[in-house]
Amino acid sequence: MSQAPDYTDKIPNNVGLREDRRLQRALESWQPNFLNWWESMGPTLPTQDVYLRTAVNVGREGWAHFAHVPMPDYRWGIFLAEQDPNRQIGFGQHKGEPAWQQIPGEYRSDLLRLIVIQGDTEPASVEQQRNLGATAPSLYDLRNLFQVNVEEGRHLWAMVYLLHAYFGREGREEAEELLHRNSGSQDAPRILGAFNEETPDWLSFYMFTYFTDRDGKYQLGTLKESAFDPLSRTCEFMLKEEAHHMMVGTTGVDRVVERTAQVMVENDTDDVAARGVIPLPVIQKYLNFHYSVSLDLFGGETSTNVANYYTAGLKGRWSEERRQDDHRLTDDAMMVDALVDAGNGQQSITEVEVAALTGLNTDLRRQYIADCRGGVNRWNKILADAGLAHRLSLPHIAFNRRVGAFAAVTATPAGELIPADEWQRRQGEWLPTDVDKIHVRSLMRPVHERGKIAAWIAPPRNGINGKPFDYDYVHLA
Ligand SMILES: [Fe+2]
């Protein structure tokens, strides 16, 4: 059973930290290192306090508390979703057996790897976003940025708890490494490519929270199915917070598109760069970039590692329990996207049949892509409602890839394979150029005045926690 968290504890938690002195001491000795990391790699804009949501419980009757808090005093806690004492493993060779409360020795190193990879993304995004406060379009947006940042910090805590509690000395060493690697570092970069990219402007931030945080949602969704119950419960609770991050991305892009559409209609022109907003083709290029680097996070189209993780019960599928099959997949096949030799020295994009277990990355990626279409549809509805014929779209899976089958080729957003020299010549049509980036950055002048908003973005429909848009969400230092 989970206990109610005690906020007099240094580390608020519902994992009974008080009863485990050794673990408590280990985490308390990691805490100052975390705070040092936050000070040196976290948000750079000085603030007095921010109107933040803090996780205080996991129950249905409300888990969050809202108040103005100085960010370094934020209570990063450890919260696992409620335990189901009868939970059974839902898939793989151990299907139907009781979920594990301890890690079976044979799966220790694989689970460690999965937790470290997930954990590495959490502080990485804080690092990527650290300078955005200086150019926030409103106090509302500034507050949302910091909310996302503190919660990614809490997600790091969530993973570090698992490392400390279940992986002994190796886990403690990995917990230190999570603070030593840094986004974009030459010597010690973050593990995954998308988390070493810059987030230099707010359009990138909204695209990141839409596309890359959404990848996080799908990864957490597979770990939520894990036979290792503490990991499952940790991820279930993280998913609750993640929903807000994606809301920030979804509505952020909504508001950029809405404002651009307004200015296009008012001036009856597509050529709006000089009118202080972001032209639709530039929005499309940012979308192309963030979507394609996020697809890389799903790994190769086929993977025997992931097949083994599934069979072992470490990592399931998205919505595992809703799938209408035997949840073992040993006899099943599926079609995955692939590149094949078309004879005559040419390659072509097609699908090939593989064992269902080895195609699980593709399965997850397809769930993600279907979800991403929802965003594009909603942005296109904004354009349609404004009376514009322009539409945004997701590029083809072969476009701008560094990982998987399509890393070997160059393709247009429509999925047409083109020679590398043509790609070199034309990539500026599809990905943000320096000119595009400089234009977007030129619009990023801070609006830190209560109730005001930058001219390149529409105000939000709703404030936070029932507060109005012109609420004093942040007090700057
Ligand atoms: Fe996260």
Ligand SMILES: [Fe+2]
């Ligand atoms: Fe997130």
